[in-house]
Amino acid sequence: xxxxxxxxxxxxxxxxxAGARRKVQEHLEACGVDETALHAVDLxxxxxxxxxxxxxYDGASGRPIHVEVWxxxxxxxxxxxxxxxxxxxxxxPEPARASSLREARIGGxxxxxxxxxxxxxxxxxxxxxxxxxxxxxxxAG
Amino acid sequence: MDLEILEESESLTRVALKxxxxxxxxxxxxxxxxxxxxxxxxxxxxxxxxxxxxxxGIRMLxxxxxxxxxxxxxxxxxxxxxxxDQALRHSSLDEIIPxxxxxxxxxxxxxx
Numbered sequence: 001x002x003x004x005x006x007x008x009x010x011x012x013x014x015x016x017x018a019g020a021r022r023k024v025q026e027h028l029e030a031c032g033v034d035e036t037a038l039h040a041v042d043l044x045x046x047x048x049x050x051x052x053x054x055x056x057y058d059g060a061s062g063r064p065i066h067v068e069v070w071x072x073x074x075x076x077x078x079x080x081x082x083x084x085x086x087x088x089x090x091x092x093p094e095p096a097r098a099s100s101l102r103e104a105r106i107g108g109x110x111x112x113x114x115x116x117x118x119x120x121x122x123x124x125x126x127x128x129x130x131x132x133x134x135x136x137x138x139x140a141g
Numbered sequence: 142m143d144l145e146i147l148e149e150s151e152s153l154t155r156v157a158l159k160x161x162x163x164x165x166x167x168x169x170x171x172x173x174x175x176x177x178x179x180x181x182x183x184x185x186x187x188x189x190x191x192x193x194x195x196x197x198g199i200r201m202l203x204x205x206x207x208x209x210x211x212x213x214x215x216x217x218x219x220x221x222x223x224x225x226d227q228a229l230r231h232s233s234l235d236e237i238i239p240x241x242x243x244x245x246x247x248x249x250x251x252x253x
Binding site: 014018035036039042043046047050097098099100101102104105106107108109110112113116117 | 163164195196200203210227232236237
């Protein structure tokens with residue numbers, strides 16, 4: 001994991017997040033990463049990046065979000081860094097399990113999904129920045 | 142993200158969703174899906190061409206199922222790909238919305 005990561009930065013809007021997701025996918029496809037890992041990394045960016053867009057900046061625009069991606073034998077690691085309000089997704093509670101459709105809450109599944117598709121998720125607050133690192137298995141096997 | 146009506150009978154509507162059910166996909170399709178499934182009919186939602194399912198897609202599916210349930214109708218999800226099926230199970234969605242491997246299985250679930 002000593003190689004330089006594939007890194008990019010984008011402003012906090014939905015179109016830019018979608019563009020960043022496409023670039024990361026293209027990079028990982030070129031690295032020969034399999035479909036399961038591509039899906040997991042895309043889910044990490046959609047969910048955790050989407051949370052920063054929706055809740056992080058209180059409506060402020062043009063704020064940078066940084067993505068770094070590393071590949072290594074057996075693993076893909078993705079890191080998201082932003083200077084939004086502090087938010088630690090690793091402490092976010094799991095949604096309550098509904099016993100019926102009527103009881104079910106409509107939302108709140110994003111971080112839980114990331115946890116389940118990932119091998120690990122780590123958070124740290126670096127000064128004014130949130131940094132989340134997620135590792136996913138490089139192949140389904 | 143696209144939507145295609147595959148079958149419309151007196152008692153059910155069968156719709157195929159195609160593409161990525163992420164933020165942009167849900168934005169594109171949710172209003173139309175709600176309109177298509179707006180009658181007093183059961184719904185079969187074919188997911189075989191859905192390649193990505195995020196929490197906003199899950200939110201949309203729960204919301205559609207609740208809307209149908211309020212009218213005494215059922216939603217059955219049909220033929221999800223393995224990664225989509227995994228997302229349904231990881232979010233325990235399969236415990237509140239039935240999932241069938243194919244259309245015949247879905248029809249049996251509607252009649253059960």
